[in-house]
Amino acid sequence: MTSEFKRPLILITNDDGADAKGIHVLTELMMQLGEVVVVAPDGPRSAQSNALTVTQPIRFKEIERREGLIRYSCTGTPTDCVKLSLNEILNREPDLLVSGINHGSNSAINVIYSGTMGAVLEGCENGIPSIGFSICNHSLEADFSYFESYVLQIAAETLKNGLPHATCLNVNAPIGEIAGLKVVRQCDGRWTKEFAKRMDPQGRAYFWLTGNFENHEPDAQDTDEWALNNGYVSIVPTKIDLTAYEAMDAINTWNLF
Amino acid sequence: MTSEFKRPLILITNDDGADAKGIHVLTELMMQLGEVVVVAPDGPRSAQSNALTVTQPIRFKEIERREGLIRYSCTGTPTDCVKLSLNEILNREPDLLVSGINHGSNSAINVIYSGTMGAVLEGCENGIPSIGFSICNHSLEADFSYFESYVLQIAAETLKNGLPHATCLNVNAPIGEIAGLKVVRQCDGRWTKEFAKRMDPQGRAYFWLTGNFENHEPDAQDTDEWALNNGYVSIVPTKIDLTAYEAMDAINTWNLF
Numbered sequence: 001m002t003s004e005f006k007r008p009l010i011l012i013t014n015d016d017g018a019d020a021k022g023i024h025v026l027t028e029l030m031m032q033l034g035e036v037v038v039v040a041p042d043g044p045r046s047a048q049s050n051a052l053t054v055t056q057p058i059r060f061k062e063i064e065r066r067e068g069l070i071r072y073s074c075t076g077t078p079t080d081c082v083k084l085s086l087n088e089i090l091n092r093e094p095d096l097l098v099s100g101i102n103h104g105s106n107s108a109i110n111v112i113y114s115g116t117m118g119a120v121l122e123g124c125e126n127g128i129p130s131i132g133f134s135i136c137n138h139s140l141e142a143d144f145s146y147f148e149s150y151v152l153q154i155a156a157e158t159l160k161n162g163l164p165h166a167t168c169l170n171v172n173a174p175i176g177e178i179a180g181l182k183v184v185r186q187c188d189g190r191w192t193k194e195f196a197k198r199m200d201p202q203g204r205a206y207f208w209l210t211g212n213f214e215n216h217e218p219d220a221q222d223t224d225e226w227a228l229n230n231g232y233v234s235i236v237p238t239k240i241d242l243t244a245y246e247a248m249d250a251i252n253t254w255n256l257f
Numbered sequence: 258m259t260s261e262f263k264r265p266l267i268l269i270t271n272d273d274g275a276d277a278k279g280i281h282v283l284t285e286l287m288m289q290l291g292e293v294v295v296v297a298p299d300g301p302r303s304a305q306s307n308a309l310t311v312t313q314p315i316r317f318k319e320i321e322r323r324e325g326l327i328r329y330s331c332t333g334t335p336t337d338c339v340k341l342s343l344n345e346i347l348n349r350e351p352d353l354l355v356s357g358i359n360h361g362s363n364s365a366i367n368v369i370y371s372g373t374m375g376a377v378l379e380g381c382e383n384g385i386p387s388i389g390f391s392i393c394n395h396s397l398e399a400d401f402s403y404f405e406s407y408v409l410q411i412a413a414e415t416l417k418n419g420l421p422h423a424t425c426l427n428v429n430a431p432i433g434e435i436a437g438l439k440v441v442r443q444c445d446g447r448w449t450k451e452f453a454k455r456m457d458p459q460g461r462a463y464f465w466l467t468g469n470f471e472n473h474e475p476d477a478q479d480t481d482e483w484a485l486n487n488g489y490v491s492i493v494p495t496k497i498d499l500t501a502y503e504a505m506d507a508i509n510t511w512n513l514f
Contacts, residue, residue, distance in 0.1 A: 044312065046311055046312075047308060047309035047311045048306075048308050049305075049306035049307035049308045049309075049336075049375065050306035050307070050369045050370050051304060051305050051306045051308040051370075052304040052306075052370055052466055053466060054303055054304045054466055055301070055303075057455065057463040057464055057465045058463065058464050058466075059461070059462070059463050059464065079306075079370075080466070083448075083451050083452070083466070084452065084464060086451075087450070087451045087452050088452055088454070088464060109382055109497065111499055112307045112375075112378055112382075112497060112499070113307050113308075113309055113336075118306065118369075121369055125366055125369075125447045126447055127447075153512075153513060154513065157511045157512055157513060161507075161511060163504070164501065164503070164504045164507060166445065166501075167501040167504045169508075170499075180514065181513050181514060183505050183508050183509050185498070185500040185502065185505075186498050186499055186500045188423065188498070190382045190383055190384075191340075193344070194340050194343075194344045195340070195341065195344050195345055197345070198314065204316070205316070206314040206315065206316050207314055207315050207316065207341060207345060208314045209309055209310060209311055209315075209337070209340070235508060235513075236499075236500055237500065237501035237502075237504035237505055237508055238499045238500065238501055239499055239500070239501040239504075240366065240369060240499075241442070241443050241445070242368055242369070242427075242443055242493075242495045242496055242497075242499070243442040243443045243493055243494065243495065243496070244421065244424040244494035244495055244496040245442065245494075246421070247420070247421045247424045247494035247496075248440050248442075248494055250418075250421060251426075251440050251492060251494055252440050254414045254418060255410075255414055256410060256411065256414060256438050256492075257437065257438060
């Protein structure tokens with residue numbers, strides 16, 4: 001594979017599983033930009049955040065190989081997939097990691113729950129330019145075609161420019177026609193009414209996760225939620241340093257020392 | 258329970274499970290400060306990050322009730338425990354959420370994998386002053402006594418002062434005698450050599466997660482790793498807004514618009 005040394009190496013993963021429509025779309029797009037290796041979970045791993053598999057071992061297996069593409073499935077989480085790729089599967093460091101295209105939004109606080117973005121944060125920690133792509137549509141049969149040129153352009157620009165240290169991208173597409181792109185911040189908000197209560201035949205309660213997103217700043221025009229609600233692709237530069245630097249002085253005044 | 262209306266309500270969870278030594282120590286300490294409700298996983302959920310249970314329902318059950326304390330176990334992740342507490346179990350908003358005391362460090366990049374800190378970020382998202390406590394000792398029988406006065410003081414000061422919007426605390430204790438406390442930042446670093454490869458009797462490989470932490474700034478004296486390595490309790494103010502504001506200008510110069 002002499003071509004492997006001429007073209008960028010692109011690692012792809014997701015949290016919807018190796019067979020999801022979104023990762024197939026992303027794979028075909030990335031093959032226009034480089035050699036592609038897919039290492040994706042062997043089934044759905046939505047909302048797995050940066051979870052790691054620690055109580056049992058993980059495995060991977062090759063599921064497809066053709067010119068410019070090798071695909072593997074892995075028994076672990078999205079973050080496990082990235083770790084296993086970098087440590088055991090790839091023979092050189094990838095030039096780009098892309099995760100998705102996720103069936104469902106990862107805007108606002110969803111970034112902290114998302115398995116898609118968990119994989120992206122993991123790539124970022126390891127110094128690899130990393131991007132998560134998602135659309136605001138949970139359907140298994142979602143149409144991704146309206147988003148494809150944006151995905152390709154954002155990935156190409158990231159390959160060309162790189163990303164600042166410890167920074168990755170969280171890219172979401174709105175529903176329907178795209179008005180353009182906006183570089184925006186993570187919207188402040190939270191989930192409410194989060195459980196649907198059911199009773200089993202023995203009369204014991206059980207709870208399904210559900211809920212409504214409550215936007216705490218609906219009028220702010222510089223957030224990902226605003227961009228998506230107004231037809232724009234949202235690009236949130238996202239960091240793995242969670243330090244709240246601006247809070248350090250206040251805590252240093254506490255009666256602790 | 259008239260006392261419930263006079264004393265602060267403190268919600269406790271963890272990722273080592275409701276029976277772990279660390280959460281029992283934390284519970285006894287917090288009972289000095291308020292009414293305590295424990296809602297903790299029914300078994301170990303280490304490295305579950307902010308993972309949510311979405312493919313099956315969750316349940317909870319009462320496991321102990323005495324003056325000033327009610328304890329529940331829950332079938333979900335640490336983040337599920339917090340969501341279920343706020344939505345279904347508690348009849349008023351807690352004044353404080355504490356998670357831990359974790360058997361093992363959650364310093365540096367470990368914050369993004371930690372179930373302990375996942376619960377803390379969840380409390381923070383919901384506007385509750387939230388603190389994660391951990392010690393640099395994985396032993397099930399770890400001694401927590403040397404850390405107790407610090408835990409109590411930090412919790413009391415948080416109850417008194419509150420925390421800035423969308424900010425929580427990640428508190429870790431060093432091994433051995435404590436020299437004092439430091440308000441520090443999340444150290445830059447990553448894990449390497451992350452898997453131990455084994456072969457099953459059929460000759461197929463499987464992989465256990467392991468690894469070494471590589472500190473990218475061992476000489477910096479303002480990081481949590483430095484504090485812990487020098488005998489200090491580390492307090493990292495931690496935020497749920499992952500936006501890399503400082504990267505926005507650069508990305509706005511890309512050929513995307």
